[in-house]
Amino acid sequence: MTSANELRSGKGDRDENFPVASWIIHPRHRALILAFYNFVRTADDIADHATLKPDEKLAFLDLFERELLGNGDTQAEAVILRRALAERGMPPRHALDVLVAFRMDVTKLRYETWDEVIHYCRYSAMPVGRFMLDVHNESTSTWAASDALCAGLQINNHLQDCGKDFRALNRVYLPRDALAASGASVEQLGLDQSPPAMLGCLQALAARNELLLNESRSLCAEVRDFRLGVDISVIQAYADRIVRLLKVRDPLRERVHLNKLELLTFSLAGIIGEIGRRAIGRRPVSNPGPAHDA
Template sequence: MTSASELRSGKTHRDENFPVASWIIHPRHRALILSFYNFVRTADDIADHATLAADEKLRYLDLMEAELLGNGDTQPEAVNLRRALADRTMPPRHALDVLVAFRMDVTKLRYENWDDVIHYCRYSAMPVGRFMLDVHGESTSTWVASDALCAGLQINNHLQDCAKDYKNLNRVYLPRDALASSGASVEMLGEAKSPPALLACLQALAVRTEALLDQSKSLGAEVRDFRLGLEISVIQAFADRIVGMLKVRDPLSERVHLSPLELLGQSFAGMAGEMARRAIGRRPVSNPAAGA
């Protein structure tokens, strides 16, 4: 095997919890965004591969990094992103950051506390938002609110997939101290339905994630690009709906993903809200806390 492409899971940008290079984004940006997505998706699939040995995963991730930096041409996703970034004279910093998270996925199976999870999000999720903002020429001052949104999206995903991550990869993102304070154990993630202690832990983490998402609400008003503002509003609508489900449902036994109809409804609602906000010139609705 010479290409990491052969390790892809089959998941595409259409399978994510948020739109990727959707029709909302200006066409001139979509090819670069998809190149970034395909690089990240390939690296993620390497880290999550069910049968590949840890040292082989790390070898492939190192190879992806080397070729992103110009040392070789055997990995299509790395080469394509390298060329796409060069066309826009953009550095690979955000792609290099996400590789840090995927190496953590290979070597780190447990997280001690909320700050530990946020540190992971600093590399797994926040670089994605920062990349999008850089593509659109936005100020780095927008990163604070973007970081909150991206971390919230990531933790939503951790809560949605907590049982699958545990059963398939023995990987648990739920903080040890949160489990302990609720009287829950990691082993409960293997059950068909959450025991009361685990459900209390999961729903408390959802409440904390909702507060994190609230810190991102100023982002749409901070960005200048109209299309990007609409995309952000849709992403926030998705995130808000998902965290609302997680606050009241059990991800081990109940649906906590959006149906196609819900995706469509939340998309229109998010865009309508952002267009109305821009039309009346309303200012940001919150002041995000300092990011990581």
């Protein structure tokens, strides 16, 4: 097997918790964004592959990095992204950062503290937002709020998929100290329903993540690009709704995702809210807290 594309899980941009290169984004940016997404999605699928050995996964990720940097042309996702970035004169730093996270996925199965999880998000999620901002020529001053949003999205996903990650990959992103403080155990993630201690832990982490997401509310106002601001507003609306669901539901017992009606409702709310905000020049309500130190 020489092509990483053969290792794809089948998951695509429509399966994410956020819109990827949506119609809101200007068409001139979509090809580059999709090239970045396909590179990241394929690398993620390599790290999560059910039958590849760890050293095989790392070898594929190393190959991706080499070809992204111009050393080889065998991996389509790396080559297409390399060329798309070159057309814009953009460096590959954000794509290189996400490869750090996927190597961590191969070699690190447990996280001791919230800060360790945030460090993982620094490479798994924050580069995605930074890439989007760079694509739109936004200032790096927007990175702090973007980092909070992207980390919040990632932790939402960790909580949504905590049972699946444990059963399929023996991977646990819930901090050990949070589990211990609640009296929960890693093994409980294999159950069909959370015992009270685990449910308390999951909902406490969701509440902490809600504070993190509050730090990102200024982002849509900080970006200059109107379309990007609207897209961010929609993503924030999705993230806020999911974290509210996680505060009251049990992800081991039920699928905590937005249905089609909710996706439509919160998309419209985000779009209308941001258009209205920009029309009157009002900044979003922000309630920053000491939730992370990325």
